[in-house]
Amino acid sequence: MQKLIVVTGGTKGIGRAVVERFLQAGMRVVTCARSATDLLALSSELGQRYPETPVYTLAADLSQADDARRFVEFVRELEGEVEVLVNNTGGFEPGRLQDEPADGSQLRRMIDVNLYSAYDVTQGLLPEMIARRHGHIFMLCSTASITAYTNGGSYCVAKFALYGMTKVLRAELQEHNIRVTAILPGATLTASWEGADLPAERFMRPQDVAESIFAAYSLSPQAVVEELLMRPQLGDI
Template sequence: MNVIITGASKGIGKAIAEIFASNGYNLFLCSRGEVSLYKVMEELQTRFPAITIKAKPADMSKKEEVIAFANWCLSFAVPDVVVNNAGIFHPGNVLDEPEGSLENHIETNLYSAYHLTRLLSPKMIERKLGHLFNICSIAALKAYKNGGAYSISKFAMNGFSMNLREEMKSHGIKVTTVHPGAVLTDSWDGFDNTSKRIMEATDIAKMVYAATLLSPQACVEEIVIRPQLGDL
């Protein structure tokens, strides 16, 4: 079994890579920074020597790099699972966030997933088999102050994922939209989590992996996970 995970060098993407590796999947990973990406690849290969792990640096906000990454993945295998996880988060308000913030968020958080999915899907459809995960956010479900371009991009990602679910039903491809609340990753750099107020990346990874375990006729359409005490 083969899984493609974007943005796998840290945070939620890395946790998802770990859980699939520990369950025998071969991994195909990307992120922009190659040092941290190759470090994750080596770490996981040492822990899980029986699987194949490949990694390719790619800036998924750039269409030509998405195309190169997709072709590179397909040169090895047609994926059973794809996790569109790569994303950025810069808080801000519509009226005063920096110029270009919306473009930056949309290119990274939406176009990356849109283009990669379009490139990989034909081969998955031929097999009538596969599972696409789109890592969205609770910021896609409810507007909030300081959400700005990030929240807008995640609402768009949710729309993409919901449309994809409808299109993929008859092709035998599952589509799951994942809406995490606050998860302790670099996005929350400096946050004091000694009281365990916010979630761990492994919480999201466990739910993503669990959704792959159902019968072919069952599709988990949405996963909404919040901290026990609710949103911050």
């Protein structure tokens, strides 16, 4: 049966680079994003560049549990087995915890988009991986998962939690022969940095992260990259 590569948030930045890297390897990709327009543009462009390899898309906001379940069902209905799951969906809001709304709304938004999106999709697709005793799960964490930034606020809290969940999954899934990898990239030239008064050379490229994910996936089944910490050559920004 053909393999499926599932990449959440695949229309921009690191997610898009990951989608393209697996398409280059001739593997079918399933992705989602909130914008149906962006997904249509992605499908059109990649369909021309990789006409022999299909890309399946669904408009969904994975910070919403109902949309996450709908995306999982969409994947399940496709022909093929999920070989790789890349949980890339995320969002960033700067600020200090002490300055955030007292109602906790900012923390809840950051948890929903950065943690629950990955939790819900993973939980939905995991039973079949366990039954097959095969698969590789990547979690797009961040250097903010291990370093507290004073302007990171609830984003840091959510990314720390995602890193913790990744460690738990790694421990639980060893006996099921499923690999789990935490990816912790520093400053990468994506939409999150639009407007920054810094040269492009100061950032990593999304393709750098995608190539590292593909390399970790390509190892023999006897090896796993448990976590991969990446920073710009000149250090954090």
